[in-house]
Amino acid sequence: MKKVIIVGAGLAGSYIATLFPSDYDITIITKKTRLDSNSMLAQGGVAAALDKGDSPQEHEKDTLKAGNYHNDKQAVKQLVNLGPKLIDNLISQGMNFDRSSDGQLAFGLEGAHSFHRILHAQGDQTGHELTKFVQSIIRNDIKWEENTTVLDLVIEKGECKGVVTKNKNGKVTVKYADFTVLASGGLGHLYPLTTNDQTITGDGIALAFRNNVELKDMAYVQFHPTLLTKKGKCYGLITEAIRGAGAILIDENGNKIMQNTPQKDLAPRDVVTRKLKAWQQKGHKLFLDISHIQSFKQKFPGVTRNLINHQIDFETTKKIPIQPGAHFFMGGIKTNLEAQTSIRRLYAIGEVACNGVHGANRLASNSLLDCLVSADKAAQSIMQAPSNNNKNFVQYDDLTYKSNIEPVLPSKDELLEKTWKQIGVVRSKNNLNIFLKWLDKFNYKELSPEKISSENLTITNLCICAELIAKSALAQPKSLGANYIKGV
Template sequence: MSNADVLIIGSGIAALQLASHLGKNLNVRVLTKSKLTVSNSYLAQGGIAAAIGPADHPAKHYNDTLEAGSYHNNPEAVRQIIHEAPGLIQEIAEHGNVFDRDMTGSLLLGMEGAHCEHRIVHGGGDATGRRVSEYLINRLKSHVTVDEDVFVYQLLLNKQDNRCIGVKTKQPDGSIKTYYGNHIILATGGCGQLYSYTSNAKTVTGDGIALAYQAGAEITDMEFIQFHPTLLYVNGETKGLISEAVRGEGARLVSDDGTYIMEGVHPYKDLAPRYVVSQTIYDYLKKGHHVFLDITSISDFKTRFPSITVICEENGIDLADGKIPVVPGSHFLMGGIKTDVIGRTSIAGLYAIGEAACTGLHGANRLASNSLLEGLYQGKKLAEWLNAIPSVPTYEIAVQKQLLKREQIRLPEIQQIQESMMERVGIVRSKSVLKLQEKWLAQFKVEEINDYDSVSVSDLTKIFMLLTAQLITNAALQRTESRGGHYRSDYPHEDNRNWLRKSIIHKHKREVETTDEQIETAITTSTIFY
């Protein structure tokens, strides 16, 4: 048993930013299910969006974020985070050699899809996530302890005041260890590994969302899954992400018959919002075509994209041919654990930051390079808040064990979960296949499992994947329109009259409810809230 003032679950940029900004008077412990550098953040090739160019302004970034998010965003969350972006970049740029600069020493600014200005700050060409993660790891002080290879499988609550007070974990040797804390932060990332094709790290299986849901926290917007248009596709498998920045530098999507597939589809063509590009590629794949990125217009590809070059060459792609085979795959979850802008959930003492959280910044579709930004913002702001508030008493409770016979659990293989989600709750959805998936998931009765102590880590992973899959499927059934990362072939249009509201699911109220918060339907991209 261990106690901490702040207990952080996860080790991505949001978690590391938080840990690095917490005061030395706080005892901080970071628990990560694998190694400290195994996270989506560390893999992130794209950059961080911030309105720092001479022709740019936070109002432009704000409007681009709303448009990409199909106006399902929380406008106040967008305003706060976008406004802070330049300062967050400046803080890192002043203290570390992280970001790429031009010959004059100014930060290089890239262009990505759905942005109206060059505002993407990169590090190491296409290694921004690794650069920022290593910068933050190097800033961790002695009051921060990191425990690796620790699998968190249950949140502990004080029932009297409905406060989260700790977690139960499986240790590397298989033993169970309980950690108590005054503040429990979930920074576990999204759920990309629920799908066959994904850019996500192997560890990103929806754990934090399932944990929060089981504890009774509110979960929102789970239907909105962003499928990245361009994952490297070799021999029927995805091998890594081909950053959107490649298209930002001039690469174009082309089918095997020579058709440039984004012509006439969207005014931004190959830099259209990701859901538009993903759906277009998906349509070509369904018709039996192969789709490639034509990189012949990028003269210095290997210099500009060293990490992507390595991925391609390791998988037998000859870049001299000028074509990289791609497919869309799950990339980012816009929904998650419902929080305010700094990460407070509906349960006292429980917080969520980064991709596990839903602040409303991303709306129905994340604007490229806003994710690392959100993690940096939430990590810093939550640290400032925790540093300023009075300490609360540390609780300890006796956990009542309810023995469960191992043979009662019947679970599918992970590959079955991934294939069923990709086929039925993937890029294109409809009521018939969603109902089929709902029925398939229900047969495993994972919500009836009330004691995890005797369950193996591999089976716990499947349970959390199934729980998260149920949340996505349920939310996708309820939203009878198409918006952002949620596309229904039976409801192919947006329905602003009924569906600009958010849906919320929590364990003790199974149906999806809509809040009284109504985003005005008359928002346009020219509207400025400054």
């Protein structure tokens, strides 16, 4: 029986768990519960060229253009061609996407898409509906280990043999598997303003780095233009679909901020975000004017609930206060088209992986689709590969680990203040160098993840991600997409 460990219970991790036959021994390990992930928060939808007049070729063109042609062309082809088939398959298994009154699938529009090709479920609840549906078709005999954090990989002779975990009682265990699939998501909490779930702290990237797993495109962090903000704090995402439905970015005087930019309010995210940042730096406040949208509450029930919960008077003012913030990570663990990493028997899927599909800037609603496609490819590859001989779970105490070192780390607040200013939306060579010099004072790379507190582990993982982003940004010959370096 082949053993597969899946790290993470978002769409990528949950979906791959549905793809193996019943003679596979599958364990899903996840940091909190199966409901805690970015996938559960996705509002906008999932892109698939399924409407009449649209085609995978058109979707491919839009994806490459948004990605500043930095994308891996084969990965994009795979996404736009295989994606719709997987969506069709989920529909035939019972997944309900929203339909128009004639019963046909209803397609929405988002930034930088030239066709209406975004499928929604329950309006702006797509990620929640899709992930819950996928979790509902996971076999009953699959093991769930919730409230368990994966700390490290077990790698011997260039081959991944499993993972080291810590449960909520602090018990550290080594778990062996024939195949390990990382589906642990991105790194949104490296920044103080983010749309991401609390559990998304760059763990997968950090454990890959510790084990010399190859990484790619680390410079490219996507900042979303419209986070709901009140008194400088973020209270979730205001989906781009709202601009797709006619909302306009304005300042406190009603000036239309994107008026003179090609594609206006639906320009690629990096373009909109930089424009908003520049406007903000001139002392303006930022809003989304929703006065042109009919039946806003019906179309966007999740956003409406969030606005009401945070006492935003959008019904009278027709305005939502917003700011840009960290949203998605285009870089990650380098994989090929089969989701294989540089280490044998180690796979990476979804946001933690970088197969090059998103290039320098992700096209809206392509990431849920990539979760399905990369999971499907990984499952096919695993099913074709032979099992290995290490089949027994052993206790952590049986293994020899690194020595204790006293952590010298910044506080999380201090780190996040610096990441926002120095490796955020607008970067400069000078700031990147200053940031790296500051990070150099700390010993995060020498600490054993098993020996430090959970809080320090998070700071350690974030420091590793921050260093990799700054170094990768500095190494790029020119500004491209989400990696914008002033004057370069």
